[in-house]
Amino acid sequence: MKKFHFAFDLNKKNKVTKNYLIKKFKNYSANLSDVIIVLGGDGFMLQTLKKYQKYNKPFYGINCGTFGFLMNKYKAHNIYKRIVKAKVVTISPLQMNALTKFGKNINAVAINEVSLLRQSRQTAALQIVKGKKILIKKLICDGIIISTPAGSTAYNLSVSGPILSLNSKKLAVTPISPFRPRRWRGKIITSKSVIKIKNLNISKRSVSAVADNFEVKNIKSVKIKINKKIKFRLLYDNGASLSKKIISEQKMIR
Numbered sequence: 001m002k003k004f005h006f007a008f009d010l011n012k013k014n015k016v017t018k019n020y021l022i023k024k025f026k027n028y029s030a031n032l033s034d035v036i037i038v039l040g041g042d043g044f045m046l047q048t049l050k051k052y053q054k055y056n057k058p059f060y061g062i063n064c065g066t067f068g069f070l071m072n073k074y075k076a077h078n079i080y081k082r083i084v085k086a087k088v089v090t091i092s093p094l095q096m097n098a099l100t101k102f103g104k105n106i107n108a109v110a111i112n113e114v115s116l117l118r119q120s121r122q123t124a125a126l127q128i129v130k131g132k133k134i135l136i137k138k139l140i141c142d143g144i145i146i147s148t149p150a151g152s153t154a155y156n157l158s159v160s161g162p163i164l165s166l167n168s169k170k171l172a173v174t175p176i177s178p179f180r181p182r183r184w185r186g187k188i189i190t191s192k193s194v195i196k197i198k199n200l201n202i203s204k205r206s207v208s209a210v211a212d213n214f215e216v217k218n219i220k221s222v223k224i225k226i227n228k229k230i231k232f233r234l235l236y237d238n239g240a241s242l243s244k245k246i247i248s249e250q251k252m253i254r
Contacts, residue, residue, distance in 0.1 A: 002080070005033035005057075007048045009040025013064045017076045025079075031055050035083055035235070041065015042154075046111055046212045049232050053109075058233040060086060069153060069245060072237045086235035089166070089242045091150050095227035096211045101202045101220045110211035111232065112151025114224050115176075116197055117143040119206035119217060123179055126207070129196040130189055135173070138200060139184070142177040143207075146195055146224050150242065153249045162188060166243045171195075171226075195224045 006027050008014045017039060021027075030036055030052050038048045038061045045061050052059075060083055061071035068074075075082070093109040100106065118124040124143055128135040147156035149164035152172055157163060161174030171193060174186040189195075198221045199207045208217045236242060 003028045003032060003034045004079075005030045005036045005052075007036060007038045007040075007044075007052075009044040009064060011040070011064060013074075014039055017062075017064065020076055021079075030057065033057060035060055037062065037079065037083075038071075039064045040071075041068055042070045043213060045070045049111060050109060050212075053230065053232070058088065058235050060235040070150070070234070070242070072235075072240060082237055083235060085238055087238065089234045089236060090231050091148070091166075091234065091242075092226050092228050092231055094146065094148060094171075094211070094224055095230075096209060097223045098209045098216045099220045099222070100216065101199075101218045106216045108211035108214045108216070109227060109230060110151075110214075111148065112154050112212050113145050113147040113156055114222070115143055115145045115155060115210045116219065116222060117176070117208050117210065119208050122205050123177075124207045125200040125205050127198040127200055128173065129198070130193050135187060136181075136184065138180070139175060139178060140180040141175045144176060144197065145172070145174045147172040147174065148191075148226075149246065153246060157249070161186060163246060163249055164188070166246055191226050193225070197222045197224070 008018045036057050036059050038045050063071035063074050093111045094114050096108045096114045098106045123140050126139045145156050149166045152164040156172050156174050159176050161172045164170050169191045170188050207219045209219045209222050
């Protein structure tokens with residue numbers, strides 16, 4: 001755990017920290033490093049996880065952004081000691097397979113959530129299927145979110161979705177501004193589920209699919225499931241694990 005690769009987001013706070021760390025440590029290439037240290041916010045962390053996924057390295061995040069739910073508290077000193085004592089959290093992302101109305105297949109992974117969103121002033125008309133069972137035959141809404149436990153406190157929570165414990169082995173299916181049926185508030189499903197979402201009116205009600213921060217427009221249908229072959233290892237300071245952060249969020253909304 002002595003070879004570090006530093007990934008810096010571009011902001012004012014990072015300039016001073018970057019100068020300090022580059023002088024103190026050698027910045028190894030990502031493939032030769034023992035740990036990838038990410039300095040930025042949650043969005044930059046998500047980008048970096050996907051960018052360096054192929055190297056199968058642990059990631060240690062330092063919050064230089066706003067909220068930093070996926071990150072550790074900002075401290076530029078004693079990095080080596082903190083990483084040695086850090087606890088590992090392993091998570092698998094959602095795999096999104098999107099089919100556009102032009103017949104193009106696009107794949108992407110999402111650590112937090114896959115969201116389907118209306119592209120125009122008109123609401124979306126969606127059909128949601130879990131395995132071979134129809135969850136909702138026709139949902140008129142602004143969109144829908146399929147969230148992992150790691151992402152359940154993000155966009156999912158902001159639209160009144162449930163917070164999921166990290167070890168729950170569940171996914172949250174949460175509608176965004178449902179119009180019909182009005183009373184449907186979503187569903188918690190097993191992480192083994194395969195979700196298929198179909199756009200029922202491609203010509204008049206355009207829909208985009210977003211895997212974290214990667215967007216695909218003009219969606220005909222989407223298939224979503226957990227990809228267990230991909231495992232991200234996140235390092236957290238003792239007493240500040242991702243599980244404890246999720247529990248803290250659950251207490252805050254009670």
